[in-house]
Amino acid sequence: MSKQLAAVIGVGQTHYRAKREDVSMPGLLREAIDRALADAGVTFDDIDAVVVGKAPDLFEGVMMPELFLAESIGAAGKPMMRVHTAGSVGGSTAIVAASLVQSGVHQRVLTVAYEKQSESNAMWALSVPVPFTMPVHAGAGGYFAPHVRSYIRRSGAPTEVGAIVAAKDRQNALKNPYAHLKNEGTTVESVLASQMLWDPVRYDETCPSSDGACAMVIASEDAVERAGIANPAWIHGQVMRSEPLTYAERDQVNPRAGRDAAAYLWKQTGITDPLREVDCAEVYVPFSWFEPMWMENLGFAEEGAGWKLTESGTTALDGDLPVNMSGGVLSSNPIGASGMIRFAEAALQVMGEAGEHQVDGAARALGHAYGGGSQFFAMWLVGSEKPG
Amino acid sequence: MRDVAIVGFAQRQMREFDGSPNCVELLVPILADLWEDTGWTKDDIGFWCSGSSDYLAGRSFSFVTAIDAIGAVPPVSESHVEMDAAWALYEAWLKIQTGEADSALVYGFGKSSASPLRRTLALQLDPYTMTPLWPDTVSIAGLQARLGMEQGVWDEKALAEVVARSRTAGADNEHAVRRDPLTVEDVLAEPLFADPLRRSDCAPVTDGAAAMIIAAADAPGLDRLQHSERTRATITGFAHSVDPSTLGVRDLLRSPSAHAAGRAAGTEGVEVAELHAPFSHQELILRRELRLVDDVSVNPSGGALCANPMFSAGLVRIGEAAKRIWSSEAHRALGHATSGPALQQNLVCVMEGSDQ
Numbered sequence: 021m022s023k024q025l026a027a028v029i030g031v032g033q034t035h036y037r038a039k040r041e042d043v044s045m046p047g048l049l050r051e052a053i054d055r056a057l058a059d060a061g062v063t064f065d066d067i068d069a070v071v072v073g074k075a076p077d078l079f080e081g082v083m084m085p086e087l088f089l090a091e092s093i094g095a096a097g098k099p100m101m102r103v104h105t106a107g108s109v110g111g112s113t114a115i116v117a118a119s120l121v122q123s124g125v126h127q128r129v130l131t132v133a134y135e136k137q138s139e140s141n142a143m144w145a146l147s148v149p150v151p152f153t154m155p156v157h158a159g160a161g162g163y164f165a166p167h168v169r170s171y172i173r174r175s176g177a178p179t180e181v182g183a184i185v186a187a188k189d190r191q192n193a194l195k196n197p198y199a200h201l202k203n204e205g206t207t208v209e210s211v212l213a214s215q216m217l218w219d220p221v222r223y224d225e226t227c228p229s230s231d232g233a234c235a236m237v238i239a240s241e242d243a244v245e246r247a248g249i250a251n252p253a254w255i256h257g258q259v260m261r262s263e264p265l266t267y268a269e270r271d272q273v274n275p276r277a278g279r280d281a282a283a284y285l286w287k288q289t290g291i292t293d294p295l296r297e298v299d300c301a302e303v304y305v306p307f308s309w310f311e312p313m314w315m316e317n318l319g320f321a322e323e324g325a326g327w328k329l330t331e332s333g334t335t336a337l338d339g340d341l342p343v344n345m346s347g348g349v350l351s352s353n354p355i356g357a358s359g360m361i362r363f364a365e366a367a368l369q370v371m372g373e374a375g376e377h378q379v380d381g382a383a384r385a386l387g388h389a390y391g392g393g394s395q396f397f398a399m400w401l402v403g404s405e406k407p408g
Numbered sequence: 409m410r411d412v413a414i415v416g417f418a419q420r421q422m423r424e425f426d427g428s429p430n431c432v433e434l435l436v437p438i439l440a441d442l443w444e445d446t447g448w449t450k451d452d453i454g455f456w457c458s459g460s461s462d463y464l465a466g467r468s469f470s471f472v473t474a475i476d477a478i479g480a481v482p483p484v485s486e487s488h489v490e491m492d493a494a495w496a497l498y499e500a501w502l503k504i505q506t507g508e509a510d511s512a513l514v515y516g517f518g519k520s521s522a523s524p525l526r527r528t529l530a531l532q533l534d535p536y537t538m539t540p541l542w543p544d545t546v547s548i549a550g551l552q553a554r555l556g557m558e559q560g561v562w563d564e565k566a567l568a569e570v571v572a573r574s575r576t577a578g579a580d581n582e583h584a585v586r587r588d589p590l591t592v593e594d595v596l597a598e599p600l601f602a603d604p605l606r607r608s609d610c611a612p613v614t615d616g617a618a619a620m621i622i623a624a625a626d627a628p629g630l631d632r633l634q635h636s637e638r639t640r641a642t643i644t645g646f647a648h649s650v651d652p653s654t655l656g657v658r659d660l661l662r663s664p665s666a667h668a669a670g671r672a673a674g675t676e677g678v679e680v681a682e683l684h685a686p687f688s689h690q691e692l693i694l695r696r697e698l699r700l701v702d703d704v705s706v707n708p709s710g711g712a713l714c715a716n717p718m719f720s721a722g723l724v725r726i727g728e729a730a731k732r733i734w735s736s737e738a739h740r741a742l743g744h745a746t747s748g749p750a751l752q753q754n755l756v757c758v759m760e761g762s763d764q
Contacts, residue, residue: 023508075468077461079468080535081531081535082531083528084747087653087749088538090652091653091654091657095650096651097650097668101498102490103488104462106469116499119503123505139535146468150466150467259485260485262484263481263484264478264480270480280482392472
């Protein structure tokens with residue numbers, strides 16, 4: 021049996037903020053879900069199953085919160101699944117939802133990912149002492165900074181490349197009504213002048229901590245036609261790859277799981293020159309330097325040359341391969357949803373619904389997410405035309 | 409749908425692990441059992457999926473190190489659900505249906521004894537209105553059991569019969585943690601624990617892990633499987649559903665999600681049913697919702713009342729059902745999994761024996 025075609029027919033996002041104290045958890049999810057259903061022109065009655073994703077439950081202090089959320093997110097009386105694959109979870113959740121359609125089991129699936137970090141305390145949630153394990157006490161920035169230093173040493177990249185990424189993404193965020201950070205006047209110079217946190221990562225090169233949710237409706241080919249959606253985002257390919265945190269000769273700067281995942285995705289979608297054939301990309305960049313690092317890992321640039329795409333403006337909104345048109349993780353970061361936002365923003369581009377940050381004529385877009393210690397990768401490629 | 413069969417299963421269940429093993433130490437011996445049992449290796453597996461809980465482990469990202477048990481290279485196509493591994497099996501079954509994989513290894517693990525389980529599970533309730541009252545799992549089950557008694561749906565003897573039958577069957581299950589058989593009289597002589605429930609009406613707190621291999625009927629490598637004489641346990645129906653959480657809006661004597669899952673998976677004609685009922689009266693609810701007739705053999709493994717390893721107990725039910733097909737004791741069997749307070753979420757996997 022061959023895989024059934026599936027497409028995104030509706031996208032909904034909340035406004036991302038440090039603290040969404042105006043809504044409960046159900047209220048936050050419904051904000052995204054209601055927008056996704058309206059965008060798709062469907063109601064809860066049309067939804068066959070619901071797939072929920074989020075990062076650790078300790079971030080909100082609720083064990084398996086989808087259980088208490090089931091009724092308010094329209095899952096009662098239907099199949100509901102809860103995915104958790106670390107930082108890549110938003111992407112993995114979308115892939116599980118897509119597979120419910122691609123397998124031929126369902127016609128329309130609602131998927132939603134969220135984090136409401138203000139309900140709890142992320143630093144507490146990440147700092148629970150574990151028996152017989154030495155705590156890192158570094159936070160994510162302290163953990164990844166050595167990888168960035170290693171990248172700079174290996175590639176010989178100019179030190180301001182990270183600041184170029186940060187200034188670009190913060191400027192892009194000004195064109196995205198849902199973005200959390202709206203720091204007008206951010207320039208390469210102002211980023212370079214910001215506080216050094218974890219050398220070489222500065223304050224302005226770091227993602228925020230956000231509350232927010234993102235939802236999508238994924239439909240079969242038949243359901244797309246029945247919904248009368250003229251501009252769905254067809255799913256051309258998808259992939260997940262994982263590897264252990266440590267093993268001999270593991271390359272943490274350019275992890276094999278990411279390289280293998282990208283290679284599989286390009287092969288699956290018949291792409292031989294990603295830089296030329298992909299029109300834009302939403303890539304999981306929580307610290308600025310991960311843009312050039314992932315450009316190499318994804319195969320958009322040779323190893324050691326990713327920074328040239330950034331420096332030359334190729335990844336700018338008006339460049340040949342715009343990256344993180346929405347402002348990216350650097351501008352909005354509800355952790356469990358951040359991956360799904362990448363996947364959803366890629367869909368919006370090929371649907372032609374990205375508003376002020378739309379890339380003209382985007383026909384093929386990449387959504388990318390990663391998690392753990394650069395171990396878990398999830399990606400999809402969506403297109404304005406049916407694949408093949 | 410592609411025909412997918414359960415071809416390997418391994419489990420460990422115990423009252424408390426010695427020391428504080430991490431999930432890798434839990435899983436490596438179980439995966440080794442599977443490789444030895446099937447003759448397959450890591451290279452034969454197209455997709456990996458697991459189920460576990462951060463809250464049970466008492467830490468965030470607790471599943472991340474579990475993939476160390478798989479081995480380093482090459483990286484694997486892999487996913488994880490914050491659910492019982494029975495739902496990880498469902499995700500793996502989907503993956504095979506899409507054609508992206510031909511085989512999958514599914515595993516679940518949990519160390520329930522690390523915290524007061526009944527109190528930890530109170531964190532599954534509505535955090536704004538319910539959890540602050542700390543209604544624990546056993547007390548909620550007590551309310552449910554009491555309701556059934558007051559409405560004449562069951563009495564304490566009916567519950568004791570469920571326990572006695574389970575404990576008699578469990579005495580022969582080498583993996584059970586409660587292996588001493590009990591009679592109805594023994595059960596009724598026990599003091600009340602959470603009125604009207606006695607201790608043996610409630611599943612024991614159990615540590616454990618389980619793993620399963622499934623494969624499409626046309627998967628390469630099937631001819632290299634050991635036990636080729638085994639009747640293949642082919643999945644013929646697989647479905648799940650969830651009910652609202654709020655106890656006040658549910659009829660606690662019903663489980664509409666179990667009913668829906670059973671209807672979608674097709675329970676008619678099953679000879680064996682492995683039901684994930686952590687409390688004796690819940691087996692009676694499930695029998696009715698799944699429309700199991702009286703001569704269905706329920707929980708020949710002893711069921712959850714003899715061992716209930718959180719986040720793998722549902723997968724264990726499916727594995728135990730498959731074992732009855734492998735041994736040709738049954739031609740058609742079902743495995744069931746539950747999650748959430750008072751049978752909120754339910755999954756049914758129906759399988760049939762097929763000759764090679």
